[in-house]
Amino acid sequence: MVRIYKTIDGAIHQIQEPEEGCWIALTNPTATEIFEFSEKFDIEVDDLRSPLDEEERSRIEVEDNYTLILVDVPMIEERNDKDWYGTIPLGIIVTGSMIFTICLEDTPVLTRFMEGRVRSFFTYMKTRFIFQILYRNASMYLRYLRIIDKKSEQVEEKLHLSTRNEELIELLELQKSLTYFITSLRSNEVVLEKLLKIDSIKKYPEDTDLLEDVITENKQAIEMANVYSGILNGTMDAFASIISNNMNIVMKVLAIITIVMSIPTIVFSAYGMNVAGSGMPLSGSPLGFLIIILISVAISVVAAIILSKKRFF
Known part of the structure; x- marks a missing residue:
């Protein structure tokens, strides 16, 4: 131009x-x-x-x-x-x-x-x-x-x-x-x-x-x-x-959540095994399922509190 x-x-x-x-x-x-x-x-x-x-x-x-x-x-x-x-x-x-x-x-x-x-x-x-x-x-x-x-x-x-x-x-x-x-x-x-x-x-x-x-x-x-x-x-x-x-903080939080959630997973996996029910605790109780869930949740909460006090969260 x-x-x-x-x-x-x-x-x-x-x-x-x-x-x-x-x-x-x-x-x-x-x-x-x-x-x-x-x-x-x-x-x-x-x-x-x-x-x-x-x-x-x-x-x-x-x-x-x-x-x-x-x-x-x-x-x-x-x-x-x-x-x-x-x-x-x-x-x-x-x-x-x-x-x-x-x-x-x-x-x-x-x-x-x-x-x-x-x-x-x-x-x-x-x-x-x-x-x-x-x-x-x-x-x-x-x-x-x-x-x-x-x-x-x-x-x-x-x-x-x-x-x-x-x-x-x-x-x-x-x-x-x-x-x-x-x-x-x-x-x-x-x-x-x-x-x-x-x-x-x-x-x-x-x-x-x-x-x-x-x-x-x-x-x-x-x-x-x-x-x-x-x-x-x-x-x-x-x-x-x-x-x-x-990124490390995100990965740390995800790892802690995985640890806390793995506790009830271990308990439920044990009860899900194909073995005789007479050998499993609380298997004969009508409230056994609810009790097991409450125990698992309680253990997870305790683990979360301990990790929180150690400032992992």
Whole structure:
């Protein structure tokens, strides 16, 4: 999908053909679209394809007539019929007259720009636009990290009385999401530091503070991700033991019930043997059956009391 935007009279508008000062957003472009833009704007095909590879690393490449900035952005993906978090590459190509963004799918990082909900956003201010994208990206990481923290707290509440593995699997998925985030944020940090040094991206005094804010937000996201990851690791270890302990308690209760119930079973089994009735106690009494039941129940109650005092229940 190809969408072209341009700031006209202070507002963002979608246009049909590329113009100077416009923003071309490529979302999962076809091979034909890639070759078309490659030939038209003299951009290497590999540079247009790179952001479409989920395993592509974050980096900056400076060419003669354009600069490629590749960063990882957070996204929501479905695993095991639930929404979890991962990262995908986002490519930003800056030429002398316009800016390109290439991504495998629509991302919330760019959605607000397309909807015109970002202050001081102008497509022809390329440097500021790049820094605004990177700032929005770091903010999305922070937002998703807070959601992950809330989800982990909800899972922890379920785990207190759980004997199943489902909650542990959910924590494992959250841990996996944090691992993706930490790896991507560290790669993005290298890109941001390199942005401070390269000369191919013009830096204006009014935009320098914005880049510093981006670096600060990114570092904060790394710290939060590391903290949450450490907490989750400890939580998973603790609750794995709790689930095992809960299962042991259930098995212990079932074993005690079996012991208590086995007492009348032994008595009734003895009376159920195919032997002469004259040799069995109370066999000649009309109340013998009731007495035997009462004795069995009494012995079971005594056994239950003894086990209870020893805190087996």
